Amino acid sequence: MKAKKRISVLLAVACLLLATVGLATGQSSAPSPRIANYDVEVTLDVAEKMLRGRSQLHWRNTSTDTIRRMPFHLYYNAFKNSQSSLLREWYKLPPYFSQQLQYDGEWGWIDLLTVVDEGGRSLLDQHRYLQPDDQNTADRTVIEIDLAEALLPGDSLRLDFTWEARIPRSMLRSGYNKDFYFIAQWYPKIGVYESPGTRYAERGQWNCHQYHLKGEFYADHGIYNVAITVPQDYQVGATGIAVDEQVLGSSKVYRFRAEDVSDFAWTASPHLQVQEAQWADVRLRYLSYPDHAYMGERYFAVLKYCLQYFEDLLGPYPYPQLTIVEPPFHGLFAMAMEYPTLITVGSFGFLPRGIHTAETLAAHEFIHQYFMHLIASNETEEPWLDEGLTTYFEARMMDEYYAQQNSAVIDLLGVRVHQKDLNWNTYAHLGNPKIAENDRAAWEYPNGGYEYISYKKSGVWLWTLEGFIGRPSMDRVLKTYFQRWRFGHPCARDFIAIVNEVVREDHGDRLGENLNWYFDQVLHTTAACDYKVSYVGNFLNLPPMGKDVVVDSSAEAGSRYLSKVVIQRVEEMQLPVEIEFTFFDGHVERRQWDGRARSVNFFFSRDYGVRSAEIDPERKNYLDINYLNNSYTYVPDRVAVRYYVGRCMVWMQQVLQTVVALV
């Protein structure tokens, strides 16, 4: 056992050396460009709730520009005082957050102590705080440092930082409570240098946004070697894989290594228990408090399904490990987040097996491994590129996963709900579907619009896109997008270009020259979609009568009925519409309409009248916010009405009889 451990340490050291050599020579076989690489040593001081760290940044200038300044994220300063942009955006803090800040003084911050370059020159003398997003000069979450020596294209540099950070208590995404620690966005982290042509950059520019309430990630990939010192009885879980553990007096040092990741997060507590499972070459590691250990097998099952799903559809998960952290109740602030190779999930005690919300959350956070960690789009500027695609996949994968078990995402006490419908309902009914355009930056969404639009609306219009172009084309779009942009920084334009490319190849001109007409509406406007069958009428087809009637002898004998159906466009969005007409003799006809006019009439002359008209019979268009008016039957469905009335009446009787328990 001991010998085995020694061999594994040696192997790890060998890997480290090889990787460093690779790094120094700019090894081209690496999956990612490895632009921003970190070696960090951090000590967790549980008494003072402090992090004391030294970090070394190895940064490569892959652009054609000369770099003279560098911006860094100092995320923890968002919790430094009430004037930070994040806390201002959070205008009404939940009481458990505001209480600790206002009354307990549990602020969090990060102080840079020294920044030194390879020549031993201190760079901290020339620094300033930037507020590129809102000009809030009190915000201290981005610092810019002047380099003593300009960095030429193709060159690399090393900067040494020493810093200390006060860990906020039970704060947004990161913090501590009791002896549970979840440490994310915690070290000085460099912004992204965008060369001309990267995303929307016309000239070379730094992209380093302040820390906001909504939208978190945008970073370059690299190698992280992180040594974390904690009290000896603490268990640690982190991004990457543990390569070494060493006891030093009353402390323990965990060493982690993560390759080709864009961030690093970790958790520590003396109460964390570990369960492990294996899927192909990927080790699944579940960390929870003992009372939530029972959720392990549920998470493993769904995550194995997700790993397989993406391997088949997009490409393999390229890391050796996926760590799943279930925070305890008092650590719920850390729940529902995604970091490279580490996700946080959450469930409430005795979660019935018929409610699959915990699995759905795990799947959601896993999907982010692909959308915005592997494909590192800018979540702060274009949140729909990861949250929208994640919502799209979350519903698609969960509905298919549970359909295999003949079930739904909620299947309890006769109530069955599918994830797709749940997300559609949230978009169409629970919020304001027209609150904001879908192309806004994360911090620009007003009043809950971030969730409704960047998550739900994007998910909804991605299914609708799939409805229009078909599943095979959609899969080709997603696979191309993944393979072309893995370890890159795409923007909306790049995604749309791939859609147009694939649709052109698969469908020619069927959907127009390109699909810009679709993206222009769903992304850049607040338009909603609602088509309505407003009228179905059947009339006896009487022969012409009255004064001066012209009888057309060449006309065929008239049919028995004339039918008229009116379809209306209620909202602003204009999408192609398919309508199915069913006649009283069972005959079915489908017609297409470009959906542009405010209304259109359809006439039929047949021996049987129209029994029903239905817009979008296969429900390809999930954007339609009113599902009730999508169809109209000439004869009302009294059976269904009686069913609901009967159910409601029995329910009402039960309530009445329960009330009289008090009599």
Place this chain on the structure above:
Amino acid sequence: MSVLQAYGMGWRRLWQNRPYWGLFFALNFGLALTTAASLTAFLGKNAAHSLSISDSLTASPYPFLSALTSQFASDLDFFQYQSVGVALVFFLLQIWLLGGWLNHLREEATGVARWGFWGGAARYFWRTFRLAAYFAVIQGALLWAFVKLGASIAKDFSILELWSEFDFLHALWWLLPLYLLFSVSISLWHDYAKIHTVYRDRAWLTRPVVESTRLCFKYFGRFFSLYALNLFTLAAVCAIYGMIANSIPAHSMAGIVLLFLWGQLLLLLRIGLKLANLAAADYLYRQVSDWNAAAPTTEGITQRYNDVFNPKAEAL
């Protein structure tokens, strides 16, 4: 043994008086029908012409129901207010009829005719109403105390304070049965207070309440056993209902009718259970109390009856 006897006796007397059972059922059915009528009109106007309502019977009803409730939110508010109104009327009518039922049970068991079912209903309405109000306050206070206790165990579900939700969930294992025990005991006490009020026929409630409290403490074992038996019957009835109701396919008219009738059978049994429980309690009450000695004599009753309704009787 007397508990089982009382249980059997309760159902027997209910069967003997089945028209009253029907009456109670009709009241429940009739009032619920008023909300059903407006719901029929609402669905007929707003949903019956949409295929989505038909699809909701075969696929998941969620898309239809979520669309309906959001498109017609204000109409659904109307149903809420209507339901509350109906529940209030039902509550008052139920108080009124229960006075009649208790008086009828008493007269039938003692052979002493006084005001009959309807006369009893009128005579005891105000007293049973006040009793219901007092006991509702007691039940409310009990619920409040347990909610407070639960919240303190759960540390108000504060993320900062509560270690684990299991601290609260595990406490439910004893909190819930304890609450049910207290709540059921109060209901039981309420029932015997009503019976005692009817037997004693006093204008003021203080003495019947105090005396019935004493009785409940003295014979708690027997009274509670009877209650437990009835609660068990209720649980069994509901379980059987649920199992069968979930297996009735509701896609056809026949299925819908069957489901509705099955629901009515459950209601009939629930209502019967409440009435049989009172009949059984009435039986047990006579077994253990000195109702005969304390009850007004026939002459006394006749006297009072004549005082009120037939002042000339004395002259006869």
